[in-house]
Amino acid sequence: MRPFAYSKATSEPDAIARGGETATKFLGAGTNLVDLMREGVEVPAALVDVTGLSGSIEETDNGGLMIGAAASNTAVAESAAVRERYPALTRAILSGASAQIRNMATVGGNILQRTRCTYFYDLEGSRCNKRRPGEGCDAIDGFNRGHGILGVSQDCIATHPSDMCVALAAFDALVHLAGPGGRRIVPLADLHRLPGDTPDVETVLAPGELITSVELPAAPVDARSTYRKVRDRASYAFALVSVAAVLRVTDGRIAEVRIALGGVAPKPWRTREAEDALVGATPGETAFVRAADIALSGATTRPGNAFKPELMHRTIVAVLQDLAGASE
Template sequence: MNPVTYHRAASVAQALESSAAPGHRLLGGGTNLVDLMRKGIERPTGLIDVTQLSETIALAEDGSLLVGAAARNSAVAAHPLVRSRTPMLARAILAGASAQVRNMATIGGNLMQRTRCLYFQDEAGSRCNKRDPGSGCDAYGGFNRYHAVIGGSPACIAVHPSDMCVALAAFDARVRVAGASGTRAIALVDFHRLPGDRPDLETLLEPGEVIEAVEIPAFAGPSAYRKVRDRASYAFALVSVAAGLVIEEGRVADIRIAFGGIAPKPWRAFRAEAALRGAAVTQAAIDAAMAAEFADAAPLPGNAFKIDLAGRTLSALLAELSGSDR
């Protein structure tokens, strides 16, 4: 096993300074990174513990909910501000992992977690462009039940595993990052990259940057999260849906939809939202919205069922939010 140094950063400035060294990685709860180190997929030479950075959960001046990157998932899911303002986020976090994992995992670490693709995890026996650029993608012609139906490429069809990020994408969340040149905010829907021909580049985070917080704007209507999986106990999503809905005079005044389990990043359904705004929440309207959203889908034999499953899950969730049985 490679020797690894360990340093605990007491401030963002210390984290930035320490992470500038080649081979150094930021460490939150370690629920993903340490596991990948054990498998030989990640081989850092140094770890910078950032769990002493901001754990703030509070309202910002503009009314957004501000969640520090070091906040534990369990603390976020249980916080009164989260439960009252963004219940969809609380539900997504609770659906994502066991209590033990939620007690360790941080918000920043959740944003940065890597795919659970079986071929990515199989360092010794499988080709994976995300792990070894240019080697190939065994998932493309292999067992792809859990893989992407939209947003992927011949180089990679791995899906992003986070439940929390699906909810954040639906809420127009922003990721606040700090670097040597100052701070910037990145829209959550842009933070994770699609694979194209470089699936090893997973986020817009630049080398030497540190996630400080997530900003979540307020949403006026009710919201909810629904996850479909092969087993009830903390499996990754086949399909998940986060949605918020505002109905005025029987028509959709505002709507937010994001899918998980279907794409290499949390998939904001902008086309479906546009199709549903101004419409009544009927099955015909939902079917038309799903057809628009998945017009560019490229399902494979093992995962084509996900498109229909996504539509049925969205239909059930919108029925819940609208109080309609259609």
């Protein structure tokens, strides 16, 4: 690990003032950043520790929740309000990593964690356009079982590994940012960028911009939500595919539905066209299969992940059937 300067931000303005320096990064609990620094993939000259900033979970005026970016993943998962009103979020967080890591990891850090593509991690021995733009990607013709099928490009097929973000996307979460240029709010589903020919640019965050909180809008009344994760071992493994879904059925028709996919794309992947096709439909296999078809219509695969469209398709249908069954 390259030597770096460490400081602890005492307030949000303090963090933003320090975070504007060259080669400076904000540090949450470090569960991903410290690992990447050890691998030499990240080489910041300075770290500004923001774990001392707000980690509170509070009700908003419009019936939602405001979660401080420094809240631990455990704190969010265990929050009584989240368990009751956003159960898919609790389930998503609890399906990720391990208890130890969830106790450490912050909400802000979870959102900004980087892909686990093993070629990305192999600084010395492999090519990666995300690390060194333009040098090529060894994953495309290499081991790509965990890689993406939606939103990927010829330059990068890496996935965003978060479970939490998939659920946040399904709940239309908003990310509150603060930076040298002021404050702004970005929908979580728009925070991460697709790789295109610049896979090194992963989010819309401006230099020095800090995630200060995540806002959950009021949960749809009478909606059901859940999260299902499919992986190569029973626990403590990244998703091959995952689905977060919210479903509200009224008078035998789908009144509202949101579907977000994990493990298949460079970002938490909302399937708005599939959702649109479902609204007004009778819940059931026919509609769910069609929605899954739509959600996966743009999928591209490599030999290692050729199973993912089918696996994702089945998982989407199963999750929607579960929610529809529970709604009856």
